[in-house]
Amino acid sequence: MDLSYGKEFEAFRGEVKAFLKASWPPSGAAGQGSKDEQLRRFRELAISKGYLGRSIPKKYGGSEQAPDPLRGQVIQEEFAAAGAPMEPRGIGMMMLVPTLLDRGEEWQKDKFVRATLMGEIAWCQGYSEPGSGSDLASLKTRGELVGDEWVINGQKIWTSSAHEADFMFCLVRTEPNEKKHAGISYLLIDMKQPGIDVRPLREMTGGAMFNEVFFNKVKTPKDWIVGKRGEGWLVSRTTLKHERNSIGNAGQMTALLDALVATAKRRKIDGRPAIADPEIRRRLVEVEGYIRAHQYSGFLQMTKDLKKESPGVMGLMNKVNSTHIGHRIAKLAMEILGDDGSVAPGERNLMGAEMDSDSTWTNYYMATVGIAIAGGTANVQRNVIAERGLGLPRDTAADRSK
Amino acid sequence: MDFDLSDEQRMLQQTVKQFLDNECPMAKLRQLFDDEVGFDPVLWKGLAELGVAGIHLPAEYGGSELEILDLAVVAEILGAHATPVPFFSHALAGLAISLAGSEAQKKRWLPALASGERVATIAFSEADDAWLPEQWKLAAGATLSGAKERVEAAEHADLFVVGLAGGKLGVVDRSAKGIEIQRVETADRTRRLGRVHFEETPVEILGAAGIEAARRVCDVGLVLLAADAFGGADKLVATSVAYAKNREQFGVIIGSFQALKHQLAEMAIETEPSRALYWYAAHAQDHAPAEASRIASIAKSHLCERYSQVARDATEAHGGIGYTWEGDVQIWFKRAMFDRVMLGTPRVHKNRAADLAGW
Numbered sequence: 046m047d048l049s050y051g052k053e054f055e056a057f058r059g060e061v062k063a064f065l066k067a068s069w070p071p072s073g074a075a076g077q078g079s080k081d082e083q084l085r086r087f088r089e090l091a092i093s094k095g096y097l098g099r100s101i102p103k104k105y106g107g108s109e110q111a112p113d114p115l116r117g118q119v120i121q122e123e124f125a126a127a128g129a130p131m132e133p134r135g136i137g138m139m140m141l142v143p144t145l146l147d148r149g150e151e152w153q154k155d156k157f158v159r160a161t162l163m164g165e166i167a168w169c170q171g172y173s174e175p176g177s178g179s180d181l182a183s184l185k186t187r188g189e190l191v192g193d194e195w196v197i198n199g200q201k202i203w204t205s206s207a208h209e210a211d212f213m214f215c216l217v218r219t220e221p222n223e224k225k226h227a228g229i230s231y232l233l234i235d236m237k238q239p240g241i242d243v244r245p246l247r248e249m250t251g252g253a254m255f256n257e258v259f260f261n262k263v264k265t266p267k268d269w270i271v272g273k274r275g276e277g278w279l280v281s282r283t284t285l286k287h288e289r290n291s292i293g294n295a296g297q298m299t300a301l302l303d304a305l306v307a308t309a310k311r312r313k314i315d316g317r318p319a320i321a322d323p324e325i326r327r328r329l330v331e332v333e334g335y336i337r338a339h340q341y342s343g344f345l346q347m348t349k350d351l352k353k354e355s356p357g358v359m360g361l362m363n364k365v366n367s368t369h370i371g372h373r374i375a376k377l378a379m380e381i382l383g384d385d386g387s388v389a390p391g392e393r394n395l396m397g398a399e400m401d402s403d404s405t406w407t408n409y410y411m412a413t414v415g416i417a418i419a420g421g422t423a424n425v426q427r428n429v430i431a432e433r434g435l436g437l438p439r440d441t442a443a444d445r446s447k
Numbered sequence: 448m449d450f451d452l453s454d455e456q457r458m459l460q461q462t463v464k465q466f467l468d469n470e471c472p473m474a475k476l477r478q479l480f481d482d483e484v485g486f487d488p489v490l491w492k493g494l495a496e497l498g499v500a501g502i503h504l505p506a507e508y509g510g511s512e513l514e515i516l517d518l519a520v521v522a523e524i525l526g527a528h529a530t531p532v533p534f535f536s537h538a539l540a541g542l543a544i545s546l547a548g549s550e551a552q553k554k555r556w557l558p559a560l561a562s563g564e565r566v567a568t569i570a571f572s573e574a575d576d577a578w579l580p581e582q583w584k585l586a587a588g589a590t591l592s593g594a595k596e597r598v599e600a601a602e603h604a605d606l607f608v609v610g611l612a613g614g615k616l617g618v619v620d621r622s623a624k625g626i627e628i629q630r631v632e633t634a635d636r637t638r639r640l641g642r643v644h645f646e647e648t649p650v651e652i653l654g655a656a657g658i659e660a661a662r663r664v665c666d667v668g669l670v671l672l673a674a675d676a677f678g679g680a681d682k683l684v685a686t687s688v689a690y691a692k693n694r695e696q697f698g699v700i701i702g703s704f705q706a707l708k709h710q711l712a713e714m715a716i717e718t719e720p721s722r723a724l725y726w727y728a729a730h731a732q733d734h735a736p737a738e739a740s741r742i743a744s745i746a747k748s749h750l751c752e753r754y755s756q757v758a759r760d761a762t763e764a765h766g767g768i769g770y771t772w773e774g775d776v777q778i779w780f781k782r783a784m785f786d787r788v789m790l791g792t793p794r795v796h797k798n799r800a801a802d803l804a805g806w
Contacts, residue, residue, distance in 0.1 A: 046516060046730050047449045054448075115448055306806065326801035327794065334724070334749030337742070341723030344450035351448070359719050366716055430715060431708035435688045438703040 048344070054115050061123040064094055069129040084130060085163060096120050097132055098162050101142065106159030114350050135206065137161040137168035141214050144231075144283045148272050153233070157212075169236070171201040171215030171258060172281070179425050181216070182226045182278060186260065188217035190267060195219070195232060197263040203419075207243045207256040210236050220275045231277035233269040240264070250390040250411045295340035298367065301374050301409075302336055305329065308406065309381050319381045328380070332373050339366055358434030365426040371413035378406040386410075450723070456520050463521055466497055467528040473775065479531045480636045480778060486603045491532050495563020499534065503667075504541050508557035515667055519674040519729035526678025526786075529778045531637040533568055533600035535675065535789070539668045540567035540608040547616050547653035547660040556606065556618065567606040569664070570595035570619075570643050571790070578791040579799075580614035580661035587611045590647045591619070597789070601628045601641025609650065614658025617650040624648060635785035637778065666740050667732055668790050669747035673725040676754035676786045679779045680718040683761040686776070687711055690765055707764065714760050717753045725750055741803040748793035748800070754783040 050058070068075065068090055071083045075090075091097040092108045099117065101107020110116070124131050132138045142161055145154055160166045177184040186199025197217055207213070213234045220228040236243075240263040245253035272280040306329060309320040319325050343363075346356045379386040382403055390411055391404030417423045431437045452460075470493050471479075479485050494500070503518045504510025511517075518538060525534050541560040544553060544567075559565040572578050573585060573596060585593040587609075595609060607619040619626070625646035633640045653660070688711055691702030701707055728746035731739045758780040762769035769776045787793065 046451065046453070046726065048730070048734070050448055309806075320806050323798065326806060327797035329806070330745060330748065330797040330800045330804075331752075333800070334745050335720075337727070337745060338720040338724040338749065341450065341727045342720035344448065345723045345726075348448060348450045352451070358715060362716050362719060366720055369716070424709065427709040427712040428705070430712040435708075435711055435715060437688070437691065437708050437711065438700065440703060440705055440708070 050115060050119065054119055057116060058119045058123060061096060061120055062127075064091075064096070065123060065127040065129055069127055087130065088132075088163060091129075092162075096124075101146065101158060101162060105146075105154050106162050114347050118347070132162060133164040133167070135167060136170050137166070140170065141168050144214070144271060144280060147283050148231075148280050150268070150271075152268075153271065157233075166211040167206065167209055169204050169207040169210035169213045169256075169258075171204060171213045171217075171234070173203040174200060175202050179422060182229065184216055184218060184229065186215070186217050187221070188219040188230060188232060190219070193267045194264045195267065195269070197232070197234065197260045197265065199260050201258040201260075202246065202255075204243075204256045204258045205254055207236070207258050208245065212236055213258070214271070216277050216281055219277075223275055226278040227275045229277035229281075230274050231271040231280040232265055233271065234263060234265045238263065248411075248415065250408050250415075252390075252392070252408075294367065295336060295343050298336045298339065298370050298374070302329070302333055305332075305374060305378055305381070308378065312381050312383065312385075314381070314383060319383075325377075325381060328377050332370070332377060335366075335370050335373060339363075339370060342366075358430065361426075361430050361434045364420065365423050365430070368413070368417045368423055368426075371416055375406075375410045375413040379410055382406055450726075452516075452520060452726075456517060459517060460520050460524050462497060463494070463499060463524045464528070466493065467524070467530055471528060471530060476529060476531065476637075476778070477775075484602070485531055485636055485639050486533075486600065487531070488603075490530075491566065492563060494530075494532060494534070500537060500563035501541065501557075501561025503538065504545055504557055504561045505553070508545070508553055509561035510541075510545075510557070514729075515670060515732035516726065516729040518667070519670050519725060522671045522674035523678035523681075523725070526675030526782065527682040529637050529679065529682075529782055533566060533603070533638065535638070535668065535671050536568040536599040536604075537563075537566055538671065539569045539664050540606065542667055543569070543608045543616050543660065543664045544618065544653060546663060547656040548618075549653075549655050552618070552651065552653060552655075560606070565605040566600060566603050567608060568598055568600050568604040569610070569668075570598045570601075570607045571610040571665075572596040572598075573610075576791070576795070578789075578795065579665060580610060580658050583610040583614065583661075584612055585609065587615075587617050587650050587652065589649065590625075591617065591645045591650045592625075592647055593645055595643045595645075597631070597640045598643045599638055599640055599789075601643050602630065602639070607643065608653075609645075610661060611650075611652075614661045616653040616661055616664075618653060619645065619648055619650050623650075633785070635781040637782060638785055662740060663732075665790055666743040669743040669796065670725065670729045670732060672786045672789055673721075673728060673743075673746040673750035676750035676783065677718070677722055677725050679782050679786070680714075680750075680754040680757040681722070683757050683776065683779050684711070684714050684718050687714065687761045687764040694766070710760060710764060714757050714764075718757055721746075721750050721753055741800050744796035744800040744803070747790070748796040751783070751787040752793050755787055758783040 071087055075086055088097060095108040095110050098107030099110040103109045138161060142158055145158055172181060174184050188195045188197045213236055215232050215234050216229050217232050218228050219230040240261045242259040244257045246255040246257050247253050309325055310318055312319040314322045342359060346360060349356045385403040388404050388407050390408035391402060432439050471490055479487055498511055499521050501510035502513050506512040544556050560567050605621050609617045609619055611617050625648040627644040629642040631640045631642055691707055692700055694701050725746050728742045731742045762776050762780060765776050768774040
C-alpha cells in the first residue's frame with residue numbers, strides 16, 4: 046500500500062500548479078474581452094497542455110491523452126484548489142460526449158463534441174416520462190419518420206436544465222411493433238424550435254431545477270440518430286453507467302461534514318454549543334466513519350482501475366452508498382438545528398456548496414431525498430447490487446420478452 | 448498510488464485461509480465452540496508455525512518485522528473463519544513488550560512469543576468499563592494487588608501484560624505467586640475470557656516507554672478488532688447470500704424475493720466499503736502517526752457497529768435455523784459481541800474520536 050502519488054505524479058502536479066499560477070485568473074492579454082471569451086481562451090490553452098478534454102480525440106477538439114486516472118485526479122485537485130474552471134459542467138460532457146465518441150457517426154462527433162467541450166452548446170436529457178420512471182423502457186414518446194425528418198410527439202419529465210439547453214438527447218419509441226426495448230431509438234433534438242414547450246417542475250424545496258418537456262410535432266433530421274433504429278436502449282446504457290459513477294463523490298461528502306461541524310459550533314443545544322453535546326459528537330463521528338469508508342473505498346476502486354482489474358460489487362454501490370450518507374448528514378443537521386429545523390428551505394444548494402445558513406440545511410434535508418431518486422432510485426440500485434453484484438436472480442426478466 | 452494489498456499480503460491471507468480450511472473446518476470449530484475449555488494447543492501451534500504470532504515483532508527476536516496492515520489482514524481471515532485462538536491478545540502483548548521493554552526484557556520474552564511457544568495476553572480492562580490507559584487505576588511497585596477484567600485466554604496464558612496506573616505496562620509470569628483466575632461465561636465461545644486477581648504478585652515494569660506505548664498498543668488493538676469485524680461481516684454476507692440461493696419456499700429459491708434481495712444488498716452496502724476503512728486505519732499505524740489514534744477509534748466503532756447489525760440481519764435472513772445453536776450464524780453473531788466490547792464500546796471510541804478532532 047502506497048498512498049503517495051509518487052515522484053512522477055508530484056512532478057506533474059508541479060507543472061499543473063505552475064500552469065494555473067500563470068493562467069488563472071486570466072490577466073494581461075488573456076484577461077481582455079468578455080468573461081465568456083476569457084473562459085474560452087483558458088479552456089483552449091488548458092486543452093493544448095493536455096489538462097482538459099483528455100478522453101476526447103484531438104480531431105474533435107480534445108487533448109487525446111492516454112487514460113490515466115492519477116493524472117486526472119491531480120488535475121482535478123489542482124484546478125479545484127485554484128478555483129479554475131474545468132470542462133463545462135452538466136449532462137453534455139458527462140453523458141452525451143462519451144456516448145457520441147462510442148456510438149456516434151463521424152459527422153455527429155464533428156458537429157457536437159468540440160462545441161460541447163468548449164461550452165458553446167448545452168444539452169439536456171430526455172429519458173424519464175410520467176409513466177416511465179424505474180421502468181424506463183416502457184416509454185411512450187413517439188417518433189415517426191416522415192420523409193427526411195422524425196416527427197416527435199409526447200412528453201418527458203425530470204428534464205434538468207431543459208430551459209437553458211440548446212439540444213436534447215432523447216429516447217423515443219420509433220418501432221412500435223418491436224418488443225419493448227427494441228422499439229426505442231436515441232435521437233438528438235434541437236430545443237429551439239416550435240412545438241417544444243418547457244414548463245418548470247417545482248420541487249418540494251420550492252426550487253425548479255427540473256422541467257416537463259412537451260413535444261407537439263417536433264422535428265429532427267433523419268440522421269440525427271445515434272446508433273441504428275431500435276438500438277437506443279443499448280446506446281443509452283453507456284451514459285447511465287457514466288452518471289452512476291460520477292454521483293459517488295467522497296470529497297463533496299467530506300466538505301459537507303466540515304460544514305456540519307461548523308454549524309454545530311455555531312448552533313446551541315441546551316444552552317451550550319451543539320458541538321459540546323455528547324450525542325451530537327458521537328453522531329458526527331458515526332457519519333464520518335461512513336464517509337471515510339466511502340472515501341477509501343474510492344481509493345481502492347481507483348487502484349483497481351489503474352491495474353485494469355474489476356472493482357467487483359463495490360463498483361455498483363457508490364450511488365446508494367453516497368445516498369445513504371446524504372440521508373445521515375441531513376438527519377443529523379436537523380438534530381443540530383433544533384427548532385430552526387422547521388424553517389422554509391433556502392435557495393437550492395448543490396451538495397458540497399457552502400452550508401452557511403439554517404435554510405440551506407433544510408434545503409439539503411429535502412434535496413437528499415431527491416438525490417436518492419435521481420439517476421435510478423435506491424430501490425432500483427439495491428436490485429442491481431443484488432442481481433449483478435451478489436448473483437441473485439433477476440426479478441424483471443419477464444419484461445424482456447414483452 | 449496503490450491502495451491495495453501487496454501480492455505478499457494476499458499470499459499471507461491465502462496461506463492462513465488454507466491452513467484454517469484444513470485444520471479448523473466447521474466440525475472442528477463446532478467442537479471447540481461447545482468444549483468446556485475451547486483452546487486447542489495444536490491449532491495454535493500450527494498457526495504460529497505459519498509465523499502469524501510474530502508478524503509484527505522485530506526480526507532480531509524471531510519476528511517477521513512486518514507492518515500493522517500485515518497483522519490486520521491476518522486478523523480479517525481469522526475473523527472470517529471465527530478461529531478460536533487468542534491471536535488478538537497475544538499480538539498486543541508482544542507489541543507491548545517490543546515497544547516498552549528493555550533490551551533484556553525483549554530478549555527474554557519475545558522469541559517465545561514470536562514462535563508461539565508461549566501464549567501471552569493483555570490484562571487491561573478494569574471495573575466500570577475502564578479500558579484505556581488514561582483510565583487504568585491498578586497501581587504496582589515490585590508487586591501488584593487487584594483485579595483485571597475480560598482477559599482473553601486467561602486460563603491458557605503463560606504471560607500477562609498488565610495495564611497499570613499512569614498508563615504504564617507491566618509483565619506478570621503465570622507461575623508467579625498470588626494469581627487467581629476466574630472463568631467468565633461469555634457469549635463468544637471462540638475467545639474465552641477470565642477475571643484475573645493479583646495478590647502481592649511480582650510484576651516487572653516495562654519501563655523503556657511511557658503512556659504513548661500503551662496508547663499505541665490499544666490503537667493497534669482497535670485496528671485488529673476492526674479487521675476481525677470486517678472478516679466476520681463479510682463472511683456473514685456471503686453465507687446469507689449462499690443460503691438465499693439454496694433455500695426454497697413457494698417452489699422458488701428465496702433469493703428471488705425482492706424483500707430478501709434488498710436486505711442482502713443492504714448488508715453488502717454496510718460491509719463492503721468498510722474493508723478499505725480498516726485497511727487505511729492499519730496503514731496509518733505505520734505511516735500516518737498524527738491520525739493513527741483517531742482513525743483507529745473511528746474504524747473500531749464503525750466496523751463493530753456494522754458487524755453487529757449485519758449479524759442480526761444474517762440471523763434473520765437465515766430464518767429459524769439462524770436462531771438455533773445448531774446453526775452456524777450464532778458463532779459470528781457472538782464474535783461481533785466480543786469485538787464490540789473489547790478495548791471499549793463504539794460509544795467510547797466515538798467520544799474519543801470527537802475529542803481527538805478537537806471538537
